[in-house]
Amino acid sequence: MSFATKNKDELRIFTPIGQLGQGFNEDIFWETVESGVDAIIADGGSTDSGPGRLGLGLPNVPWSRLGRDLETFAKAAHLYRIPSLIGSIGGDGENAHVDKAAEIISEAVQKNGYRPLKVIKIYAEISKDLVRQKLADGLISPCGGGVPDLTEDEIATSTRIVAQMGLEPYLKAMRENPDFDIIIGGRAYDPAPYAAFCLFHGFEDLGNNYAMGKIMECGAQCSIPKSKEGLAIARRDSFDIIPLDPKSKCTTVSVASHFLYEKTRPDILHGPGGALHLAQTTYEQLDDRSVRVRDAKFVPEAEGAYTVKLEGARVNGYHTIFLGALRDPILLQQLEPWIEKIRAYVDERLDGLGFKYDLKINKYGVNGVMGPLEPDHSIGKEVFIAGQARGETQDQADQVAGIAKFAFTHAPYAGQLATAGNFAWPFSPCEIPMGPLPEFCIYHIMHNVDPIVLFPIAVVDAPGDNSYVHQARVPKLATVKSASDTKVKKLESSKKYCLTPEPAAGTCYLADVASVLRSKNSGPYELTFDVMFPNMKVYNKVKETGLLTRDTICKLYSVSDEKVIASLFFDQAMAYKATIARPAVSGGFGETDTHGSQQHIPLMYLTLPFGRK
Known part of the structure; x- marks a missing residue:
């Protein structure tokens, strides 16, 4: 049986956390599940933490923490027959992580006396011989402006290579196993499980499906203040985004601005088999907490020209660190x-x-x-x-x-x-052996591939005796806060911190008028900057100065023009976006900021020719 009928007008999709294994609010989880959802979908991976996971075969969080989340999903499948779809398990989505997650679920079923569960594994590792052949055929290209051409040595020395699957393997797995309980995917395009689940249930607008997935794969990070648990209500021509933490809300700007997050540019997002176009996307405030999104467009690649991204890392020697200070x-x-x-x-x-x-x-x-x-x-x-x-x-x-x-x-x-x-050093011994030193070596696009054959599917029937006796959950009482507590928090949240030195009279810094100013990796080879503003008046005033340009980025960061990959304004989010090639690959030898999140400071001090008020 399928878990939602294909003639439904809407699908309720629940994401409890933006990265599996990081934990979520159990009360919110079970209240949401009990209220009725069609699927639980969660992303498990990223290149944000550097090459160590892929290069050394380590999960991005301890298996004990991943296991806790996986067991919760298994319990939801047992009690309410709610299916779960997971992407990029373990961080890098390698085959061993897929197998380990399936074992954890099987053990949980047996240990807790759940009913038998059908678990589907989708593998994402690919052979080096295939990559070599594609390279010889001229069908591999760099993924982004900062990525060098792929070499035979990089293929040979990589510990493993994963391909980033699109929606097709998930869709195939569901169509062949409509009674599935949990799908564990290897390395996957973040929104692929979301788009596949919607397509499986007859929602054929891929622009709508992928756009919903691009937001939901981070949970409710698009809310204010950003939170974990999010709910999407997908329809055939739109979707709604709702944060489940009662302290958070979504606005049209907070949702639109999420398309800037860790992306090279916000208007065109490339992925397996095509690109998501967002220049004409609209955002409607439904109430004080939820937003409806329409008119995202997916433009597929030409027939036979399907592409996937490859990721690979290798070990380049061993390293030892020492830490201390000079005063x-x-x-x-x-x-x-x-x-x-x-x-x-x-x-x-x-x-x-x-x-x-x-x-x-x-x-x-x-x-x-x-x-x-x-x-x-x-x-x-x-x-x-x-x-x-x-x-x-x-x-x-x-x-x-x-x-x-x-x-x-x-x-x-x-x-x-x-x-x-x-x-002055804080630890003894001061010299700390770190073991093998990983580095990214493959971040490339492979052209003209079969989006299904590349990703093998295996079905695991996790046996269970269905002896579990369910005890009704007792919700935790919410902590009651006094009015004085609320007042203090309000004062703290409204406090404005002044930069030093202060700007000259009649001027202000960009940070004085921005509502968000951040930097972040856009993959291992790019660094991206987002500047957002509180209203259209301020946005247009800054835009009209003509100071946020490619040339300004070159001067602030001492990079040449060819290193600036993107520089544009994004009106829907009242934002400016710039992306540059990283000076060094994320997480490599001599790294200073693996996450790329502390590179925005020069932009903060960009002087504008008007006062803050």
Whole structure:
């Protein structure tokens, strides 16, 4: 049997969390399930945390936490016959993670005495031989402006390669197994399970389906304040977004602005088999908490030209880190030449040992967060040092880090008064072996593929004796807060923090008038910036200055014009968007900001030719 009839006028789709394994409110979960939903859908993966998951085969959260969420989904399937669809399980969506999740569900069924559940596994790893053949045929291209061409060495050295599946494997699995309980997908395009479930039930507008999925895959992050649990009501020509945390609400701007989040550009979003076009999309405020979205368009690729994204990572040596801080003002006045002397000292000590190494010193407090993008190199009263050594073996990395840390502690400098030591470190031992060093090596588009054959499907019948005795849930009582508590929170939320130094008279900073100003990775090779405004008056006033341009981004971040991948205004969200090529691949050796979320500061201080008021 299917769980929702194909002649339904609407589907209620529940996402309890934007990333599976991070936990959600159990009361909201069960209240929502008990009220009636057609599916629970959750995304489990991302490249945000860097290459470690894919390169080393690790889940993005401990299996104990993933298991807790999976067991909750299994219980919902047992009690209410609500199906669950999961994408990119374990973070990277590799085959081993798909199998592990299926095992957890099977064990939960047996342990708790649930009814037998039908679990479907969809695998996303692909063979290196296929990638090699596609490369030889000229059918692989970089995914984004900052990605280099793929090489044979990168294919050979990758630990595994996953392809990002679209909706087709999910749709096939449901059509062949309409009585399924849980689908566990490997690496998947984030909105693919949502679009597939809608299409399975006769909702054929892929623009509508994909747009709903693009918002819902983050749960209720599009709400104000952002929250976890979200509900979508999908219809044939529109969908509604509703946050389930009573403290949160959605607005037309908060929903529209979510299409900017971690994307190269907000108006055209590329994915497997086509692109989602949002330039004509409309947003309607239904009440004080929910928004209706219409007119998103999906433009498919030409027949036979289907594309998928490939992701791969490899191990490039071993690394050891050391952490500490420098506070002596005499030393900080000569910091750069002193560090160069330490590098020379390390070279001298290792000369003749016959191995290659790398040593990276990140100086947080100078240019540690932004690295080469940092426009301000002034030094504060203390500097945090994050040293990273790389060698072909762990022992080699340990040697390099140990020598460097010793030098940081005892290397002399002109005018030195503090002869006992220079370096304050918080942990012992200070040198911390980190093991294999992963790095992204594949982030490419593979052309002319079969969207179904590439992703094998396996069915697991999880046996259960159906002996579970359900006990009615007792909801937790909401905490009653006094009026004084509410007043304090209101005052805190309305407090305006002033930037220093203050802008010149008759001017203001961009941060003074923006409602949101953020940076974020858009995949491992791009860095994207979003600037949003509280109303059309402010938005148009800033827009009319002509200061938010490609040229401004080049100057603020010291990048050339060809490194600016996107620069545009997005009227629906009252926002400006810019995207640049990352100076280094996310999470690689010498990384300063893997998430890319602290690169927005130069934009904050962009001076506008009018006062804040």
